[in-house]
Amino acid sequence: MILLDGKKTSADIKQEIAKSVEEIKKQGRRAPHLAAVLVGIDGASMTYVGAKVKACQLVGFESTLIKLPEDTSEKALLQQIEALNNNPDIDGFIVQLPLPKHIDEQKVIMSIDPNKDVDGFHPVNVGRLTLGLPTFISATPFGIMELLERYEIPTSGKHVVVIGRSHIVGRPMSILLSQKRKAGNATVTIAHSRTKDLKSLTQQADIVIAALGIPEFLTADMVKDNAVIIDVGITRVPDDSKKKGYRITGDVDFKAVSNKASHITPVPGGVGPMTIAMLLKNNLLAYNGIG
Ligand code: NAD
Numbered sequence: 345m346i347l348l349d350g351k352k353t354s355a356d357i358k359q360e361i362a363k364s365v366e367e368i369k370k371q372g373r374r375a376p377h378l379a380a381v382l383v384g385i386d387g388a389s390m391t392y393v394g395a396k397v398k399a400c401q402l403v404g405f406e407s408t409l410i411k412l413p414e415d416t417s418e419k420a421l422l423q424q425i426e427a428l429n430n431n432p433d434i435d436g437f438i439v440q441l442p443l444p445k446h447i448d449e450q451k452v453i454m455s456i457d458p459n460k461d462v463d464g465f466h467p468v469n470v471g472r473l474t475l476g477l478p479t480f481i482s483a484t485p486f487g488i489m490e491l492l493e494r495y496e497i498p499t500s501g502k503h504v505v506v507i508g509r510s511h512i513v514g515r516p517m518s519i520l521l522s523q524k525r526k527a528g529n530a531t532v533t534i535a536h537s538r539t540k541d542l543k544s545l546t547q548q549a550d551i552v553i554a555a556l557g558i559p560e561f562l563t564a565d566m567v568k569d570n571a572v573i574i575d576v577g578i579t580r581v582p583d584d585s586k587k588k589g590y591r592i593t594g595d596v597d598f599k600a601v602s603n604k605a606s607h608i609t610p611v612p613g614g615v616g617p618m619t620i621a622m623l624l625k626n627n628l629l630a631y632n633g634i635g
Contacts, residue, residue: 376631436462436630487618508555
């Protein structure tokens with residue numbers, strides 16, 4: 345069994361980005377600049393945004409964190425986004441989701457300039473991805489594609505079962521894997537909460553991508569020998585033995601499934617760390633122009 349080491353791979357990618365930034369600076373040009381907008385004080389969101397800002401510093405990007413109070417109005421947030429859209433010193437920015445309930449998330453995503461939408465959530469970028477045009481691929485699916493490529497996992501003609509159909513993971517994942525591209529050309533089945541007899545599908549899969557958010561959902565009896573297993577799930581499970589009072593658990597029963605798999609991502613240390621590296625990659629793309 346080969347561990348798909350997202351921690352190491354993401355460190356490699358960050359190093360490559362840092363090298364590019366050094367080159368840019370050597371040429372006397374300004375460094376790429378990523379901004380993040382955080383509304384409210386959601387614990388997980390604060391952790392994610394903090395990690396993104398730290399990663400910017402590591403690769404030599406400029407970063408700006410805009411923290412807004414929980415009761416920020418939708419109008420005020422849209423004004424902030426407009427300012428970022430018009431700021432020539434900001435190459436890309438993200439609005440950390442989820443947003444407080446009184447703000448329409450879709451409206452916010454729509455207001456981001458697609459050329460600065462490094463999360464790849466704007467309909468223009470989702471459309472470009474669907475058509476196979478150059479775009480910002482949202483960071484989690486982008487990270488999984490990068491892992492498959494770097495570990496040279498054959499995907500052409502393989503049967504992939506993607507569990508989960510969300511806009512940020514399952515859906516783009518299924519599109520990317522079916523396209524004519526590196527780590528593509530697969531036959532893809534997308535499964536979701538209404539899928540019947542999921543086990544009979546996953547048992548046929550050469551590659552399973554579990555992105556549903558149910559801890560240890562994918563068990564050893566559901567996968568065939570030598571399958572490639574990508575675990576996207578991140579769920580905080582209460583655990584008194586941990587200092588934080590919880591542990592992070594994936595969607596795969598890692599212990600049992602790793603005995604059958606040819607390749608598997610651990611949680612933590614698999615898909616998670618890749619996400620931030622790919623966000624940085626998207627911001628470098630925004631700096632250089634995706635055209
Ligand atoms: P989501 O809740 O938006 O979507 C879950 C999907 O799973 C839905 O499409 C649903 O139909 C499907 N589903 C639910 N129960 C099912 C079942 N019993 N059988 C088959 N399908 C079922 O979740 P999401 O945003 O796609 O995230 C999924 C998981 O991935 C979560 O644990 C999330 O925290 C994690 N995640 C991780 C990263 C990362 O960087 N590693 C990024 C995004 C999300």
